[in-house]
């Protein structure tokens with residue numbers, strides 16, 4: 001099947017990074033993934049993806065740390081684009097251009113955000129009208145965090161993280177500081193280290209914590225800071241021992257809470273205000289604890305088309 005497309009058409013989509021406010025890791029499942037109970041928040045760091053009709057599949061990455069992103073067939077955004085074409089039975093190719101602002105291999109779902117953005121962009125480019133449910137199914141096949149990057153906001157994740165449920169009555173706007181690490185961590189390596197550290201232990205099923213739910217309902221940043229938790233943190237500390245010093249320093253500098261984001265190594269700190277976030281960012285860099293810091297607020301919307309960029 002071939003759709004008549006003007007040669008200049010292009011669609012640009014922005015997708016957000018995530019932080020796991022809570023990441024509870026249960027037993028390993030038969031498929032090798034871990035059963036999770038997590039709470040995601042989308043935060044205001046975005047990657048931007050533009051898809052353009054092309055004779056051959058290709059991906060081009062620009063922006064911070066672009067050189068760390070693979071541009072071969074393993075690129076998750078390219079796989080996302082192909083999955084939409086396959087779903088539609090289309091014999092079309094696209095060029096995927098990714099403008100990166102989300103840390104690469106940082107535990108903030110950068111690759112998943114690119115995949116989510118690409119799904120939505122291809123849906124727009126090919127006027128497929130797949131809808132959020134169908135896109136969500138394609139997203140889940142690509143990776144555990146991809147459905148959340150489509151959805152945004154605050155959501156509970158179960159299964160391997162891909163089954164989403166809204167957190168009802170969540171309120172508040174939160175100010176975050178992210179301390180970036182020089183070297184990334186591989187997600188499978190962090191899960192494997194988590195397994196190694198827990199060897200011989202009876203791992204209980206992962207369930208949401210009442211403290212996290214209560215904090216989200218209250219909209220109180222102090223309560224949320226105290227409730228932040230991540231079962232992967234000991235594994236990330238074990239693989240990058242300097243990370244525990246970063247968390248400790250941020251808390252000493254007055255953060256309401258701090259934890260490794262997802263599988264790390266980015267460390268996320270919650271503060272009480274925009275000024276508090278600026279002060280913390282300055283303290284972290286001035287003290288030399290963190291080289292590169294970013295500030296962002298959350299929650300923010302999931303993947304969305306950038307208006308005016310849809311030509312054709």
Ligand code: C5P
Pocket residue numbers: 032033034035036142143144145159160161187188189191
């Ligand atoms: O789903 P995603 O591609 O993001 O997962 C990357 C890797 O992280 C998986 O291959 C697996 O090793 C690990 N993982 C896991 N349990 C999960 C999610 C991810 O073990 N629930």
